[in-house]
Amino acid sequence: MAATAETAGLQAKNILVFGATGLIGKEILAALIDAKSKFNRIAIFTSLSTATNKAATIEKIKAEGINVIVGDIKNEKDVLAAYQDIDTVISAVGRDVIADQIPLIKLADQTPSVKWFFPSEYGTDIEYGPSSAHERPHQQKLKVRAALREASSLSYTYVVTGPFADLYVTLGTAGPRGGSFDVKNKTANLLGDGNGRISLTVMADVGKLVVAALLHPTQSRNRALKVNSYTTTPSEILAEFERQTGGEKWNNNVTYTPLDELRELEKQAWETSSPAATVFTLRRIWTEGGTLYEKRNNADIGEPEMETLRDTVGRIIRKQLA
Structure with missing residues (x-):
């Protein structure tokens, strides 16, 4: 021990x-x-x-x-x-x-x-x-x-x-159905129903x-x-992107990947030895609520100052447009 x-x-x-x-x-x-x-x-x-x-x-x-x-x-x-x-x-x-x-x-x-x-x-x-x-x-x-x-x-x-906000709030690494936010084209794919809470750092x-x-x-x-930087939902992330890109809704360019479909994509990825298999598994775990803990321990270690969702989205927008 x-x-x-x-x-x-x-x-x-x-x-x-x-x-x-x-x-x-x-x-x-x-x-x-x-x-x-x-x-x-x-x-x-x-x-x-x-x-x-x-x-x-x-x-x-x-x-x-x-x-x-x-x-x-x-x-x-x-x-x-x-x-x-x-x-x-x-x-x-x-x-x-x-x-x-x-x-x-x-x-x-x-x-x-x-x-x-x-x-x-x-x-x-x-x-x-x-x-x-x-x-x-x-x-x-x-x-x-x-x-x-x-x-x-x-x-x-x-x-x-929990997952890294920098990678979650971006273009996505698991293809068009694996969750993404594309600033240039104002398109997004939200995992689950978009309202599941996720802890990001x-x-x-x-x-x-x-x-x-x-x-x-x-x-x-x-x-x-x-520990984490903040807890949010895919819908809240989308709303922040919309707010910082002129206020227009992205509704016509927003799709959803329900959990059942995400599980099937994960299964197919493992069966075909896809490099994205691990990404699909992790995103499925996150979408199921696997990063939501009963207690957040930031306060136990002095509550260090964390970046906000607003700051993250602004940074990602600048990066994608660059």
Whole structure:
């Protein structure tokens, strides 16, 4: 069983980040840089290929006073060397390498200085209900959680954000029936009946929430923090797009994908090994209400300031029109 906050020490001072140049890792690192005066040392672990291919990004990171460690995430010696004097590990590795965190956890558990591990969660709560254990996209994350619970000297925090607002409130990645908002053509596809509530988190806010969790260890350790930027509905999102694009209704260009159709699209995607299969499963879970939690934990970690739906839609409009 993982150590309690009391036995593990209560402060994150020396932090190591895996996946710091990825989609969500860069947002976490940006928030850590903004708060770097509150920590002694911030380091990132990156591969030689990333250090080479993203050389300009790495130089900017170094210029912020961040320690860059180059190594092989699958090389035990490289990881153990990176862990020296680190007390907190934050992982933001991508979905395709989620299971690679299991050996990272085992090595952290063997390292006396490492006391706190944030696995790559930042999405749907994979233990939301009894059916969650059977969802295909959840399987590797469930194994990671099991490894953390088996650790003898590590505390953990799962930062559960629900879907990323930046990706949900956009053109869509699952085709014309998978939910989308197209500013140029003023067309939208709403999932379900459009009135189902969904909890969303802006990617930049994920970073703020991780930092807030670090600064509130007693409230954060050994639990799943269910946090978000805001809760809304597809219809409310559409109304905000309409308001910010001149006030005209998009009604003639709005379609709906009912849950039954979404489930069928999901089934077909898995049967044909479509790259969109995971996206359809997640969007079906969200549309079923799988991101609506009994209690939102933002207040437990200091209620950091979050972006609003209005701000998100305005940003997406500018991006699409650009």
